[in-house]
Amino acid sequence: MKLSTKIIFSYITAMVFPMIIIVGMIFGMIRYNLNSLKKEYDLDEVNYEMMLNPVSMLSHMNASSVRKLDALIADDPDKYTDENYLNEINDRLKKRLACIVVRIDGKTFYSGLPENSHYNDTFTYTPDSNNESVYVLGDYPYHVMQRNFVLSNGDAGNVQIYTDVQKFIPQVHRTYLYSLILAIIILFAGSASILYSLYRSILRPINKLKNSAESITAGKLNVPVTAESDDEIGELCMAFEAMRLKLKDQIEQNIQYEKDSKELISNISHDLKTPMTSIKGYIEGLMDGVADTPEKRERYLKTIYNKVNDMNSLIEELFLYAKLDSNSVTYSFIKLNVNAYFQDCADEISLDLQSQGVSFGYFNYADESTVVIADPEQLKRVINNIVGNSVKYASPDRPLSINIRISDEPEFIRVEIQDNGKGIARKELPYIFDRLYRTDASRNSSRGGSGLGLSIARKIIEEHGGKIWAESTEGVGTTMIFVLRKYREPEKTAGQEEISV
Numbered sequence: 001m002k003l004s005t006k007i008i009f010s011y012i013t014a015m016v017f018p019m020i021i022i023v024g025m026i027f028g029m030i031r032y033n034l035n036s037l038k039k040e041y042d043l044d045e046v047n048y049e050m051m052l053n054p055v056s057m058l059s060h061m062n063a064s065s066v067r068k069l070d071a072l073i074a075d076d077p078d079k080y081t082d083e084n085y086l087n088e089i090n091d092r093l094k095k096r097l098a099c100i101v102v103r104i105d106g107k108t109f110y111s112g113l114p115e116n117s118h119y120n121d122t123f124t125y126t127p128d129s130n131n132e133s134v135y136v137l138g139d140y141p142y143h144v145m146q147r148n149f150v151l152s153n154g155d156a157g158n159v160q161i162y163t164d165v166q167k168f169i170p171q172v173h174r175t176y177l178y179s180l181i182l183a184i185i186i187l188f189a190g191s192a193s194i195l196y197s198l199y200r201s202i203l204r205p206i207n208k209l210k211n212s213a214e215s216i217t218a219g220k221l222n223v224p225v226t227a228e229s230d231d232e233i234g235e236l237c238m239a240f241e242a243m244r245l246k247l248k249d250q251i252e253q254n255i256q257y258e259k260d261s262k263e264l265i266s267n268i269s270h271d272l273k274t275p276m277t278s279i280k281g282y283i284e285g286l287m288d289g290v291a292d293t294p295e296k297r298e299r300y301l302k303t304i305y306n307k308v309n310d311m312n313s314l315i316e317e318l319f320l321y322a323k324l325d326s327n328s329v330t331y332s333f334i335k336l337n338v339n340a341y342f343q344d345c346a347d348e349i350s351l352d353l354q355s356q357g358v359s360f361g362y363f364n365y366a367d368e369s370t371v372v373i374a375d376p377e378q379l380k381r382v383i384n385n386i387v388g389n390s391v392k393y394a395s396p397d398r399p400l401s402i403n404i405r406i407s408d409e410p411e412f413i414r415v416e417i418q419d420n421g422k423g424i425a426r427k428e429l430p431y432i433f434d435r436l437y438r439t440d441a442s443r444n445s446s447r448g449g450s451g452l453g454l455s456i457a458r459k460i461i462e463e464h465g466g467k468i469w470a471e472s473t474e475g476v477g478t479t480m481i482f483v484l485r486k487y488r489e490p491e492k493t494a495g496q497e498e499i500s501v
Helices: 003-041 054-060 063-075 077-081 083-094 165-217 232-288 294-325 338-355 376-392 426-431 453-463
Strands: 098-104 107-111 132-136 142-150 156-164 334-337 359-364 371-374 401-408 412-419 467-473 477-485
Touching: 003 165, 063 077, 063 083, 063 142, 063 156, 077 083, 077 098, 077 107, 077 142, 077 156, 083 098, 165 232, 232 294, 294 453, 334 338, 334 376, 338 359, 338 376, 338 401, 371 376, 371 477, 376 401, 376 412, 376 453, 376 477, 426 467, 453 467, 453 477
Parallel strands: 359 401
Antiparallel strands: 098 107, 098 156, 132 142, 142 156, 334 371, 401 412, 412 477, 467 477
């Protein structure tokens, strides 16, 4: 549910739902109190309007007693002269906040009023008051219901039922008070539940975001933020979590990059220091006259030349990797015929390897018409780096042999460069294409190199849209494999005519 919809729904719920409950509870409480009042005060009927005008309820009170009085007037009015009977009626009425008064010929014959009651002599007999309810107001409000009768001897009289309004009305008011208190409790409970719901859906995720942001500010990137809903807050949490993970990865990459850079500087310094020391030694030998024959001087100069070339190659390799790492290398992609291109590479490599006493074999099983899109210079650098590694890490126990095989696959060409060198341990295979990684833990400088050759090869192959990997067995040899996607001529659309120029 969207946050805006949730807020609208919460607002409607906060307004409507508590009101429905309040109305239902109030009506239920009123009905309960009406039934209680009906039972307690002997009402002949009850309705909700009585709660709006509780005084009207008084005329319905003591219904069974009034009916008995009416029946007595019709059947045996002389019974009103029986004090025992009147005492019995008065005792029942007292339980309902009422009492009875009987007057005959205008004089009080019987009074159930308490002594010194403020009701005494406040209501006088009037012949036309029969069957009427009278409300007497003042400091002591009360209700009087009167019935007139005529005795068998012809004397006129009336019977009055007094109801203490001052005691009855507060009970109704208490119903109002309880209803109000109940409404407040329901409103408070409803508001609290809605606030808690909003807290869970909005404030709690925001607090989590705040805590995570504070952790990130403090450099702690391991505090995850989980989305608890699919609304805007949940989307914000997911976006924040993605940002946290990306930031964490970036910082880890930066730390690793800085570590690798320091290691690279250390490695390059080490690899430059060794030839520099050799060059310095040979130059000092020339200056001191150690090389006292033309042959020695020529050998010294040739060694110095080779060392300088090694240093120059090392610097060029480092410069190239820096350009590859910053994606600033400009590639010149062209169509290359696989047979022609790799044959030229094989011819060039074979001359160098033969001069070093390395056995070389070239096998091309690709179709003569196979074409790839590649940068010929960078692709040759990949082959030279792989072959150069094979030469550096040749096995001292047997003559080195290197074979290059080209084969066709449905969508790719497959290039395998195989040697019979020392091989690579299985645990090291996943890391040999990482920059600066060397399987030679002792860093034997006699083999040269910066540890960047295979890393450069992977960068170049990946920029060509290909893939490179290695297979190796210790003591047997290593095979470096890379694949390049074939070039396909675009198919002509229907109706397109070939235009010759």
